[in-house]
Amino acid sequence: MTEETSGTETATENLREETAEAAPEVAEHDRTAELENQLAEAKQQVLYAQADIQNMRRRAEKEASDARAYAATSFARDVLSVADNLERALAAIPAELREDEKFKGLVVGLEATGRELAAVFGRNGITKLSAMGEKLDPNKHQAMMEMPSDQEAGTIVQEMQSGYMIKDRLLRPALVAVAKKPD
Template sequence: MSTQDYTDIQNTTEPQNPAEEVTEQTQAEASDISIEALQAQLATLAAGYESAKEQALRAQADAQNARRRAEQDVEKAHKFGLEKMVNDLLPVVDNLERALAAIDTGNEALSAVVEGIQLTHKSFVDALARHQVIAVSPVGEPFDPNLHQAVSAVPNPDVEPNTVINCFQKGYTLHGRLVRPAMVVVSKAP
């Protein structure tokens, strides 16, 4: 007999070891335990994935909101960047209007001056209008505290109470935002 044959016979004739049976049983239990552990680990990973996904969506939404706010800020800066300059130029318009009101239009010698002031005033007002600066002259309209500043209240039975009956100084808006309120006289009940 050869050595090879001897080992083959020995492998086939040896009775099974009880320790091997215990090992196989332990492996089966271990596979059951490892399946439960793997399922628990899978559930933990799934929860972590959902949490990370939610955080990523929130971060994306925050970035989009920040971008939108920045765009709005830039837009407002473009729209209302002229506000200080407009405030500085409005007294010039007021002075031109006062000059037109004070000058004697019946005097022929001053007709050229009157025409020059009128053209200057018109070109000035048109330039302001091109930049969305709109005059607020509310005579005859109801008093609006968002646009008007009441200088005084006068009893007047001819008009309804809280109606603007005189405007001392025009107000102005820039792109719909109030730059200067109109200074007005308001009627009140007698």
């Protein structure tokens, strides 16, 4: 039995030595796999961070662009009332006063002021909407009333106040009357 015991002990001892030699290799392999996973995770986080930064940069550029393009919106709305009053003043001048030599200079000056105001609007991306004869578009027109007309229902038949756009945004809707079928 001593030989058997001695053989079992030797086998056990050999197994311990093999396990001890393999354990560092397994531990080293596990550690390498763990580090590779951490590296992949860190790379993924860097990619996400770069994407976030790029999105923030795009958003900031768009906000800055919009701020430049539409900064004058409030001022433009205020100036529209001046343009409306100038148009009403010119429309109120009777034809005989337009031809009178005493008033002709005044009328020409008012008309020149109106043209200059329109040019300033144009340089700043402010355009007048045309509404007469068009179908009612709730994105551009505000219907104030319906009028009996021989035109198709929903067609604009009267413009009470002009509408304006600033670049691609509505600055002020046109106040209009739309056609309805006569009773």
